[in-house]
Amino acid sequence: MRPNDRKYLKSHEWCKVEAGIATIGITDWAVSHLSDLVFLDLPAVGTKVKAGQPFGEVESVKAVSDIYSPVSGEVVETNAELPDALDTLGTDPWTAGWMIKVRVQNESADLMDAKTYEKHLESEA
Amino acid sequence: MRGAGHGALRVVRGDDDRPSLQIARDVALLHDSAGATLRLYGWRPTGLSIGRFQDAAAFAHVDRPHELVRRPTGGGAIWHEADLTYSLTMDDDASVPAEAYYDAIHDALVRALARCGVRAARTHAGGSHPGPRAIDATWCFARPCRGDIVAPDGRKLCGSAQRRLRVPRPRLLQHGSIVMRASCVTPFCASVADQTEPTAIRDALCDAIAQEFALALNTAPEPGALTAIELGRAQQLAASIAIPAFAE
Numbered sequence: 086m087r088p089n090d091r092k093y094l095k096s097h098e099w100c101k102v103e104a105g106i107a108t109i110g111i112t113d114w115a116v117s118h119l120s121d122l123v124f125l126d127l128p129a130v131g132t133k134v135k136a137g138q139p140f141g142e143v144e145s146v147k148a149v150s151d152i153y154s155p156v157s158g159e160v161v162e163t164n165a166e167l168p169d170a171l172d173t174l175g176t177d178p179w180t181a182g183w184m185i186k187v188r189v190q191n192e193s194a195d196l197m198d199a200k201t202y203e204k205h206l207e208s209e210a
Numbered sequence: 211m212r213g214a215g216h217g218a219l220r221v222v223r224g225d226d227d228r229p230s231l232q233i234a235r236d237v238a239l240l241h242d243s244a245g246a247t248l249r250l251y252g253w254r255p256t257g258l259s260i261g262r263f264q265d266a267a268a269f270a271h272v273d274r275p276h277e278l279v280r281r282p283t284g285g286g287a288i289w290h291e292a293d294l295t296y297s298l299t300m301d302d303d304a305s306v307p308a309e310a311y312y313d314a315i316h317d318a319l320v321r322a323l324a325r326c327g328v329r330a331a332r333t334h335a336g337g338s339h340p341g342p343r344a345i346d347a348t349w350c351f352a353r354p355c356r357g358d359i360v361a362p363d364g365r366k367l368c369g370s371a372q373r374r375l376r377v378p379r380p381r382l383l384q385h386g387s388i389v390m391r392a393s394c395v396t397p398f399c400a401s402v403a404d405q406t407e408p409t410a411i412r413d414a415l416c417d418a419i420a421q422e423f424a425l426a427l428n429t430a431p432e433p434g435a436l437t438a439i440e441l442g443r444a445q446q447l448a449a450s451i452a453i454p455a456f457a458e
Binding site for chain 2: 095097118120123124137138139142144145147148150209210
């Protein structure tokens with residue numbers, strides 16, 4: 086079971102909102118499907134992100150994929166160490182593998198709880 | 211391999227054209243089209259395409275005339291002087307890892323090459339993919355990675371890369387280049403010319419690729435053309451894909 090203290094997108098990002106700040110990352114399922122990660126591009130602090138739109142990109146085995154934002158708002162912090170420590174995503178995608186923190190204006194209407202996300206994974210299998 | 215849905219594989223055999231326009235057409239098909247499309251094309255003038263995250267300045271030493279473009283896909287730089295490029299855009303299955311698409315498409319390419327008398331194989335002995343910092347100055351063809359297509363002497367003959375979208379719907383672009391004749395800029399490539407005259411088999415190779423890709427997708431090839439909407443969208447995108455000479 087994935088952590089139930091956060092919400093999920095079908096595109097395999099998670100967000101955990103505390104005091105108006107969303108911490109955002111990608112799920113263990115996404116990481117397991119992105120083998121041999123070589124590059125992660127994250128937005129700068131101050132960037133405005135929009136729910137459902139890409140905020141970053143990741144490259145693995147010469148395949149580039151977008152990372153989508155679960156919320157709209159302004160980036161207030163990025164995990165600056167993560168692009169140089171991509172193994173962290175494999176070992177701890179839920180805490181140390183966070184990517185950005187966003188001051189939330191509004192959340193995506195497509196966010197799911199952990200149980201619904203698990204069912205979505207079953208349907209994709 | 212799924213991806214064509216219930217439709218045929220549209221096969222678009224294009225003329226040689228500007229590198230920025232060729233990449234822009236691939237991007238337009240990825241974002242704005244439905245179904246599966248295979249494009250087969252060449253490059254004129256000569257192009258140098260770099261991977262999504264590569265540093266253009268790392269290739270500033272290349273002094274032969276070319277148009278420099280950035281691909282939306284990963285991997286290393288490619289010198290497009292005398293190559294045949296394929297691009298496959300289709301609906302994606304998010305549960306399929308990138309390697310599975312490489313395997314299926316590269317197997318189809320190996321069969322197509324064999325039908326034209328060109329011996330090639332997917333390598334299982336290649337190195338791992340370059341690390342985060344190493345990709346900056348890497349040529350795609352300098353060193354085969356696992357799953358790449360190599361000539362009998364082990365040198366790389368074809369390299370591919372992907373872009374995957376999840377939103378608004380899952381779509382995949384995989385494109386790659388078959389070296390028809392090696393250039394002095396990238397002399398380490400294997401080429402079709404090592405085994406046969408490239409111009410003599412180019413048309414037959416295009417036919418064979420279309421047939422083998424359609425077989426891999428469990429559908430039929432259907433000759434077609436890009437729509438006016440797709441061409442217009444590509445024209446709009448082309449300016450953002452060309453990199454002004456060493457401006458980065």
